[in-house]
Amino acid sequence: xxxxxxxxxxxxxxxxxxxxxxxxxxxxxxxxxxxxxxxxxxxxxxxxxxxxxxxxxxxxxxxxxxxxxxxxxxxxxxxxxxxxxxxxxxxxxxxxxxxxxxxxxxxxxxxxxxxxxxxxxxxxxxxxxxxxxxxxxxxxxxxxxxxxxxxxxxxxxxxxxxxxxxxxxxxxxxxxxxxxxxxxxxxxxxxxxx
Amino acid sequence: xxxxxxxxxxxxxxxxxxxxxxxxxxxxxxxxxxxxxxxxxxxxxxxxxxxxxxxxxxxxxxxxxxxxxxxxxxxxxxxxxxxxxxxxxxxxxxxxxxxxxxxxxxxxxxxxxxxxxxxxxxxxxxxxxxxxxxxxxxxxxxxxxxxxxxxxxxxxxxxxxxxxxxxxxxxxxxxxxxxxxxxxxxxxxxxxxx
DNA sequence: AAATGCGATTGATACAGATCAATGGAAACG
DNA sequence: CGTTTCCATTGATCTGTATCAATCGCATTT
Numbered sequence: 504x505x506x507x508x509x510x511x512x513x514x515x516x517x518x519x520x521x522x523x524x525x526x527x528x529x530x531x532x533x534x535x536x537x538x539x540x541x542x543x544x545x546x547x548x549x550x551x552x553x554x555x556x557x558x559x560x561x562x563x564x565x566x567x568x569x570x571x572x573x574x575x576x577x578x579x580x581x582x583x584x585x586x587x588x589x590x591x592x593x594x595x596x597x598x599x600x601x602x603x604x605x606x607x608x609x610x611x612x613x614x615x616x617x618x619x620x621x622x623x624x625x626x627x628x629x630x631x632x633x634x635x636x637x638x639x640x641x642x643x644x645x646x647x648x649x650x651x652x653x654x655x656x657x658x659x660x661x662x663x664x665x666x667x668x669x670x671x672x673x674x675x676x677x678x679x680x681x682x683x684x685x686x687x688x689x690x691x692x693x694x695x696x697x
Numbered sequence: 698x699x700x701x702x703x704x705x706x707x708x709x710x711x712x713x714x715x716x717x718x719x720x721x722x723x724x725x726x727x728x729x730x731x732x733x734x735x736x737x738x739x740x741x742x743x744x745x746x747x748x749x750x751x752x753x754x755x756x757x758x759x760x761x762x763x764x765x766x767x768x769x770x771x772x773x774x775x776x777x778x779x780x781x782x783x784x785x786x787x788x789x790x791x792x793x794x795x796x797x798x799x800x801x802x803x804x805x806x807x808x809x810x811x812x813x814x815x816x817x818x819x820x821x822x823x824x825x826x827x828x829x830x831x832x833x834x835x836x837x838x839x840x841x842x843x844x845x846x847x848x849x850x851x852x853x854x855x856x857x858x859x860x861x862x863x864x865x866x867x868x869x870x871x872x873x874x875x876x877x878x879x880x881x882x883x884x885x886x887x888x889x890x891x
Numbered sequence: 892a893a894a895t896g897c898g899a900t901t902g903a904t905a906c907a908g909a910t911c912a913a914t915g916g917a918a919a920c921g
Numbered sequence: 922c923g924t925t926t927c928c929a930t931t932g933a934t935c936t937g938t939a940t941c942a943a944t945c946g947c948a949t950t951t
Contacts, residue, residue: 565840573844575836588833634828639782641835642769646759648842649875650767653938672898681843686938688900847908866928880908882930 504557505529508609511555511581512629520625527622532609537561537602543584544600550589552610556580559606560670563598564678574678577603579670583633584608603671648681656680657690698751699723702803705749705775706823714819721816726803731755731796737778738794744783746804750774753800754864757792758872768872773864777827778802797865842875850874851884 508528512520520528532555537543543561544550561584563576575598578584589596590613611619620627647659660667660680667676677687702722706714714722726749731737737755738744755778757770769792772778783790784807805813814821841853854861854874861870871881 565844567844571844573840575840575843587829588836591829634832635781635785637832638828638835641832641839642782645835645838645842646767646769648839649769649873650759650761650765674898679843683939684899685901685940689938692900868928877909878929879910879931883908886930 504534504607504609507557508532508555512625515632516625516628518625524623524625527619528626531615531619532611535608535610537606537608539602539605542599542601544586544596544598546597546599547595549593550586550596551612553583553585553590553616554608554610556582556584557607557609560603561600561606562603562675563600565598572678574675577667577671577675577679579666603675653682653686653690654694656682657687657694698728698801698803701751702726702749706819709826710819710822712819718817718819721813722820725809725813726805729802729804731800731802733796733799736793736795738780738790738792740791740793741789743787744780744790745806747777747779747784747810748802748804750776750778751801751803754797755794755800756797756869757794759792766872768869771861771865771869771873773860797869847876847880847884848888850876851881851888
């Protein structure tokens with residue numbers, strides 16, 4: 504499992520991490536399994552883990568006042584999962600995180616990450632790049648939310664994350680895009696017929 | 698102008714930055730004025746500046762295929778403004794940035810920031826906290842986009858950024874929320890009458 | 892193999908918010 | 922100081938997407 508994280512760090516930083524640095528990373532991360540439909544985080548509790556998915560699929564979502572779910576993050580192997588706000592400030596989260604497939608994780612805590620950033624320059628660099636990528640992606644998703652039609656949202660997801668379509672049920676993709684499952688189904692039909 | 702940035706750094710890091718560190722920061726930032734309606738960044742060009750607003754107000758926006766503007770960022774004094782993706786990777790931006798009021802900035806470049814993060818631990822810390830805050834705010838805004846009604850979006854903006862209402866025309870606030878000016882006006886009437 | 896349940900599809904209808912259009916007021920400008 | 926431009930408001934109408942409802946298929950359980 505650790506070699507998946509290692510390859511990921513190499514790819515993101517466009518370098519090869521030295522063995523003596525990677526030792527620190529191995530020490531900082533524990534393995535953890537989460538079965539399908541089991542929770543990694545419940546609304547109201549503090550998100551104590553920052554998790555790297557080595558296999559499987561997860562989602563983060565909120566439940567609004569009417570009881571409707573809204574998926575805020577979908578993630579598969581090679582992605583990070585946590586509620587960053589809760590994790591960094593140790594405040595209760597408003598989100599739930601559960602596994603959509605049986606999932607294997609490498610998890611670490613805030614203390615360990617803080618130490619790790621001092622011990623490994625490569626890890627620090629990776630964290631920076633991660634922040635940046637996350638920020639750019641979030642910006643685009645905000646833009647999609649305020650300016651795209653249902654069809655444009657569908658095409659946007661197909662372009663940016665085609666791999667999601669064979670990993671998550673269509674109803675979850677709909678929620679992730681802010682659409683109902685019915686609209687998603689109709690848009691799909693429309694798009695595929697052209 | 699520099700003392701505004703100084704106070705900002707002190708507040709964000711919850712510390713008092715030593716004089717010997719702040720010297721580096723002063724050296725890294727130049728002052729720059731942008732008159733109302735003038736541009737700081739044009740779509741298609743690289744965003745070479747990371748700017749701290751000391752006074753005034755700015756917006757970032759895209760123009761879609763139908764020629765409609767969509768405001769992605771609104772910012773006033775005490776906020777940062779740039780296209781992070783373009784700035785970090787030196788690629789052409791898809792956004793425009795212009796001044797809504799006559800604006801005074803402290804601007805720096807990628808090279809200078811990189812050096813500054815090595816020279817000043819306080820600045821590095823500030824950058825981290827900034828990333829984190831930005832990430833949390835972006836997450837909430839995405840959530841608003843996929844799950845809020847027009848009225849909820851209006852209330853959300855009133856709750857999180859009441860100061861925007863006397864700084865930006867209502868039509869810009871509407872665009873920022875992904876509403877038409879007409880809907881914004883009607884929602885406003887509705888909300889204020891209760 | 893039957894039973895159960897979840898997800899996708901399809902149709903009918905409702906509604907929130909967009910669009911089109913006109914008016915009025917206030918700020919910016921020559 | 923008049924003129925122009927921008928912005929907010931209001932009304933009428935249209936439309937994209939949600940909602941409600943029924944059916945179907947496939948996978949999981951017993």
